[in-house]
Amino acid sequence: MERDSQNYLKLLEAVLENAHEAIVVTDPDGKILLMNRTYRDFVGVQDVIGRHVTEVIENTRMHIVAQTGKPEVAQIQRIKGQDMIANRVPIFADGKMVAVLGTVLFQDVRQLHALAATVDQLKQELAYYKREFRRKLGAVYHFDQIVGLSPNMQEVKNLAQKVAKSDTTVLITGESGTGKELFAHAIHAASRREMGPFIRVNCAAIPDTLLESELFGYEEGAFTGAVRKGKKGKFELADHGTILLDEIGDMPLPLQAKLLRVLQEKEVERVGGIRPVSIDVRVIASTNRDLQQRIREGKFREDLFYRLNVVTLTIPPLRERPEDLPRLVDDLLEQLMESTGIIVKEIADDVWSVLHEYSWPGNIRELRNVLERAMHVMEGDCLKAKHLMISTSDNRTASSGVPTLKESLEAAERAAIVRALAETGGNKLEAAKLLGISKSGFYQKLDKYGLLN
Ligand SMILES: Nc1ncnc2c1ncn2[C@@H]1O[C@H](COP(=O)(O)OP(=O)(O)OP(=O)(O)O)[C@@H](O)[C@H]1O
Ligand SMILES: [Mg+2]
Structure with missing residues (x-):
């Protein structure tokens, strides 16, 4: 002792x-x-x-x-x-x-400050790697990047943020270019699956004959010409993550039946497979089509619709949220200045009235295209209404009664040209191709409608 x-x-x-x-x-x-x-x-x-x-x-x-x-x-x-x-x-x-x-x-306290600085730097690096990791996995956008100051957008954003936390199936509807994909990303990034994969499938872009094997994979020797070893489908790739079924309204009927089974059983069966594989996937579906209408036409299964329609986010079109225009223009110009190297120092007052009056059928994607095109035609660094090359007259009916047939045809022609230019980001050659007319004919029409600056 x-x-x-x-x-x-x-x-x-x-x-x-x-x-x-x-x-x-x-x-x-x-x-x-x-x-x-x-x-x-x-x-x-x-x-x-x-x-x-x-x-x-x-x-x-x-x-x-x-x-x-x-x-x-x-x-x-x-x-x-x-x-x-x-x-x-x-x-x-x-x-x-x-x-x-x-x-x-x-x-010395300076040692403490040095330690705090190191921790701070590590935190920043960690955030950076998290972002990079997510980018690699497929989801890039977050809720704070979705501009939505207008009350109708606030409402949708709030609902989306709430459901993000759960595993609920979400159906996102809205016109083309309203940001449906953006929302799908943000939901994934705000969910407990944020570190899991985010897989997007465009149901409209994949040929019907391939869609099934793309979605569900196939087993070795399932069909002639198939890769020997078999292949995982998008559902399997999205395991522990999120799958976005984009343009779901365009999915062929037989596949809709198979999809319904996957959603109910939470397992997938590969083409030519014997045993189903169980999967843990959160499903987000999106479409710019009116699914109820598709159901009435017999092109969309009602039972699948009810499966998907647990929570529906309806993204309002741009024309119904004018409050968002200034921020959107600001954000988009910033992105575009970076990607094009063209500087916009000033926005003329007349720009805003045009932006507010236009109906934006292509929504934010169109706004982006219009701005990008305007930057290319701009002389100097001040953005003016004439650079936008959109005319709000398409939206108005003639004040003095019925327009003449010639006026109507011209208005339609002009609108088609503007649309094609927006679609191609201002590329005239491609726009002419889209419209099915020659390049020289296209230039003549641009001149006629005052669209040549
Ligand atoms: N609220 C927003 N804030 C910032 N950018 C947005 C917003 N909404 C959309 N965008 C931009 O607009 C473009 C179109 O968005 P997105 O692809 O999500 O549209 P979509 O609704 O999926 O369209 P489609 O139906 O044609 O597939 C993207 O470049 C996106 O970054
Ligand atoms: Mg989309």
Whole structure:
């Protein structure tokens, strides 16, 4: 026993002596009982035992804590021109104060600042890697990137943010270019699946004959010409993540039946497969078609519609949220300036009235195209209404009764040209191709309608 406690004392002494922190212990009168090497070296005094603490350490409050009995934690104390972080704690035994323990954690507060800076940098790096990781996985947008100051957008955003947290199936509807895909991304990024994959399937773009194997995969030797080893479908790839079934309104009927089974059973069967594979996937579907109408036409299954229609987000068209125009224009111009290298320093007042009056059939995608085209035709760095090459007259009916047939035809022709230009981002050659007319004919018409700047 005697030996043990002796060994223990030696150990304790060695630990204190070698600690990186500066440690001092005084008796209730402020006389030093113990001061470790780190502290002695720092103050530059070796012979300290029995001396009053105020003679050895500058600005000390050890003797004050000895009187008040109140601990002082994380106090800044200046010693030898350096700000230190000091803790002073009274030590009690049998209800009586027997000593005061003082420690200094950092030799200098600057070390703490340096540590905080390092942690801060690590946090930023982590956020960056998280973003990059998500980008690699497929989801790029977040709710804070979706401009929506108008009340109708606020409402949709709130609902979307609420459902993001759950695994509920979401149906996103809205006109072309309203940001349906953006919402799907944001929902995934705000869900507990954010670190899982985000897989988008465009049901309209994949040929009917391939869609099934694209969605559900196929087994080895399922059909001639198929890759030997078989292939995972998009559903399997989206396991533990989110799948966006884009343009769901265009999915062929037989596949709709199969999709319904997947949604009900939560398992997929590969083409040519024997056993179903269970999957954990959150489904988001989107369409710019009127699904009720498709149901009436017998082109969309009603039971699938009810499966998908648990929560529906209806994104309002741009013309119903004029409050969002300034922010959208701002954000889009910023992106476009970066990608095109063209600078817009000023927006003329007449731009706003045109933007507000136009009906935006292509919504935000069209707005982006219109702005990009305008930047290319602009001379100087001021954006003017004439650069937009949209005319609000398409929206108005003639004030004096019925327009002549010629006027109507011209209005339609002009609108078609504007539409084609918006679609091709201002590329005249492609626009002419879209319209099925020659390049020279196209230029003549541009001139006729004042669309050549
Ligand atoms: N609220 C918004 N804020 C910022 N950018 C937006 C917003 N909504 C859409 N955009 C931009 O508009 C473009 C079209 O958006 P998106 O592809 O999501 O439309 P969509 O509704 O899926 O259209 P479609 O039905 O034609 O597929 C994208 O470039 C997107 O970045
Ligand atoms: Mg889309």
